[in-house]
Amino acid sequence: MAQTRSGSNLIWNILSYAVLILLAVLSIGPLLWMLLTSFKVEDDIVTRTMVYLPTRFTLENYIKLWNQSGYPVLVINSLVTTTLTVAICLFTGTIASYAFSRFNFPGRTPLMLGYLVVRMFPAVLMIIPLFIVMRNLGLFDTSLGLAVAYTSFLLPLFVWMLKGFFDAAPTELESAARIDGSTRIGAMFRIVIPIARNGLVATCVFVAIAAWNEYLFALMLTSSTGSRTWPVGLQLMVGEFQLPWGMLAAGGIISIIPVIVLFALVQRVMVAGITAGAVKG
Amino acid sequence: MATLSIKGVRKSFGAVEVLNNIDIEVEDGGFLVLLGPSGCGKSTLLAIIAGLEPSSGGDILIGDKNVNDVHPKDRNIAMVFQSYALYPTMPVRRNIGFGLEMRKVDAKEREAAVQRAAELLQIEHLLDRKPGQLSGGQRQRVAMGRAIVRNPDLFLFDEPLSNLDAKLRVEMRTEIKRLHDRLGTTTVYVTHDQVEALTLGTKVAVMKGGVIQQLADPETIYDRPANMFVAGFIGSPTMNFLTGMLEHGDGGLVLRHAAGSLALVGLEQDVAAFVGREVVAGIRPETLNAGQGAAGLQGIVDVVEPTGPDTMVIVSVGGQLLTARLGPKVRPKPGDTLNLSVDTAAINLFDPVTGNRI
Numbered sequence: 287m288a289q290t291r292s293g294s295n296l297i298w299n300i301l302s303y304a305v306l307i308l309l310a311v312l313s314i315g316p317l318l319w320m321l322l323t324s325f326k327v328e329d330d331i332v333t334r335t336m337v338y339l340p341t342r343f344t345l346e347n348y349i350k351l352w353n354q355s356g357y358p359v360l361v362i363n364s365l366v367t368t369t370l371t372v373a374i375c376l377f378t379g380t381i382a383s384y385a386f387s388r389f390n391f392p393g394r395t396p397l398m399l400g401y402l403v404v405r406m407f408p409a410v411l412m413i414i415p416l417f418i419v420m421r422n423l424g425l426f427d428t429s430l431g432l433a434v435a436y437t438s439f440l441l442p443l444f445v446w447m448l449k450g451f452f453d454a455a456p457t458e459l460e461s462a463a464r465i466d467g468s469t470r471i472g473a474m475f476r477i478v479i480p481i482a483r484n485g486l487v488a489t490c491v492f493v494a495i496a497a498w499n500e501y502l503f504a505l506m507l508t509s510s511t512g513s514r515t516w517p518v519g520l521q522l523m524v525g526e527f528q529l530p531w532g533m534l535a536a537g538g539i540i541s542i543i544p545v546i547v548l549f550a551l552v553q554r555v556m557v558a559g560i561t562a563g564a565v566k567g
Numbered sequence: 568m569a570t571l572s573i574k575g576v577r578k579s580f581g582a583v584e585v586l587n588n589i590d591i592e593v594e595d596g597g598f599l600v601l602l603g604p605s606g607c608g609k610s611t612l613l614a615i616i617a618g619l620e621p622s623s624g625g626d627i628l629i630g631d632k633n634v635n636d637v638h639p640k641d642r643n644i645a646m647v648f649q650s651y652a653l654y655p656t657m658p659v660r661r662n663i664g665f666g667l668e669m670r671k672v673d674a675k676e677r678e679a680a681v682q683r684a685a686e687l688l689q690i691e692h693l694l695d696r697k698p699g700q701l702s703g704g705q706r707q708r709v710a711m712g713r714a715i716v717r718n719p720d721l722f723l724f725d726e727p728l729s730n731l732d733a734k735l736r737v738e739m740r741t742e743i744k745r746l747h748d749r750l751g752t753t754t755v756y757v758t759h760d761q762v763e764a765l766t767l768g769t770k771v772a773v774m775k776g777g778v779i780q781q782l783a784d785p786e787t788i789y790d791r792p793a794n795m796f797v798a799g800f801i802g803s804p805t806m807n808f809l810t811g812m813l814e815h816g817d818g819g820l821v822l823r824h825a826a827g828s829l830a831l832v833g834l835e836q837d838v839a840a841f842v843g844r845e846v847v848a849g850i851r852p853e854t855l856n857a858g859q860g861a862a863g864l865q866g867i868v869d870v871v872e873p874t875g876p877d878t879m880v881i882v883s884v885g886g887q888l889l890t891a892r893l894g895p896k897v898r899p900k901p902g903d904t905l906n907l908s909v910d911t912a913a914i915n916l917f918d919p920v921t922g923n924r925i
Binding site for chain 1: 649
């Protein structure tokens with residue numbers, strides 16, 4: 287009996303590992319291929335037979351990208367837009383989700399559902415009205431305008447996620463803080479937010495990555511290099527008669543560096559935040 | 568320190584009335600216990616006193632000051648919560664001193680006050696730990712430290728011992744009593760545990776369905792319960808109820824029940840109006856003794872439960888089950904016929920229709 291169980295355990299383990307390894311290969315493979323491509327010369331990329339490893343290691347793609355295509359501006363634009371998006375979400379979303387979590391006001395449930403409704407429509411539907419709004423407000427082709435547009439669909443995510451983390455913090459703690467001499471808002475900043483810190487970091491990272499990678503809105507709501515973000519810039523490098531694979535790969539690699547750095551910095555906090563939310567929220 | 572007056576306090580959530588016209592006065596240095604089953608409104612009343620919940624009507628006065636519209640932070644109260652509500656991100660030292668910190672007390676003075684409170688509760692060695700590293704009993708002490716450090720006018724306790732194991736609960740109960748004797752701060756204490764209520768309170772309010780059933784000192788609550796709810800809620804094992812007809816007998820009033828009659832010698836109540844009607848006699852298990860006396864009952868032993876210091880004997884008297892708390896050496900067998908003498912002066916008679924004490 288015991289042997290049968292350990293036998294089936296072994297098969298189960300092998301299967302799990304096989305699936306996990308497959309998933310790992312699927313997600314790491316393209317990244318690795320992009321990395322290799324970025325170090326190849328043109329002759330190694332466009333070939334009759336597949337060349338896996340660069341025959342000649344080169345940084346030429348990176349140099350060309352950096353010097354000729356205005357890529358640094360694109361990355362800076364993306365950084366500005368992402369920072370603005372996170373800042374707006376952090377400021378408005380934290381207060382909103384605290385209110386949703388703690389107060390029982392008339393219209394609370396419809397309002398929360400309203401937040402979700404935004405996400406039920408395809409992004410394409412929202413772009414035209416947003417385009418008109420931004421143009422009339424003079425926010426078209428600005429980083430702020432793009433950040434506001436991102437907020438329109440990222441704020442619901444932010445509020446709903448953070449509400450779960452706030453819900454997990456016992457209300458008695460705020461009652462205790464209020465008796466101890468805090469105001470409600472003071473109790474929120476001194477007691478609840480420190481408890482929900484991991485969740486807050488996790489939520490911010492989600493929003494930041496979504497804003498960093500966004501393409502469609504950025505394509506529609508920017509028209510010049512003054513505010514264009516890297517995904518759009520990268521796509522525009524593909525011309526009718528040219529496909530600069532090496533530069534595209536180099537651009538891809540550069541653009542994921544901030545994401546990797548962000549993850550490395552907050553990884554532990556974020557995992558703690560997500561799992562805490564999963565268990566309690 | 569201060570008195571506490573609760574005047575006509577009501578609370579309703581929509582159509583549901585959870586507190587109905589509550590009137591309580593607590594003297595300076597008094598210890599009021601709000602006792603009742605879950606959902607009786609006792610915690611809501613405490614939250615209203617604390618200012619965490621608005622009332623739907625009535626007044627709360629701490630000292631002479633009406634605090635209806637006063638923010639919890641300005642009521643000069645301290646509260647110990649059932650979950651202790653220690654701030655998980657702060658070490659014990661800061662948890663205890665948080666109230667002083669919020670009141671901008673100078674750091675040196677704050678430190679001294681925290682140290683004093685910690686010494687009083689014997690938790691000096693825990694000051695640098697986080698709440699997550701403490702045991703239940705230690706958390707309880709820290710929560711109390713946070714309450715006493717500020718010298719508040721009023722202590723509020725919301726079922727503070729219910730998360731502790733039985734042994735620790737008894738210890739902490741003694742600790743709370745000692746603390747109250749020492750500090751003399753007016754206290755309101757919510758519990759569903761009648762032993763806590765009787766041992767701690769100078770005044771006990773038994774509540775049910777948002778209404779105070781009885782407000783009196785613990786002795787009166789135990790010996791002379793106002794109605795059958797209070798009688799049944801207080802005491803373990805609970806009070807026995809023996810139904811019978813109240814009649815005039817040879818030497819005075821008797822209770823004629825299914826298996827005979829019980830002479831009501833020394834009854835304190837004026838029950839003249841109920842003669843010839845059915846009444847319920849409330850008999851505490853410890854007022855029943857083995858053997859025959861001036862007034863007695865005879866029944867068949869149903870179950871015998873030795874508990875160590877006592878033996879609980881459940882006896883069937885004409886089909887009604889009564890529990891008797893007898894001495895440790897008394898060991899009747901199930902099926903035996905047992906004679907019990909009754910201290911009839913301790914009996915309470917209730918009206919079976921209203922449930923109230925006659």
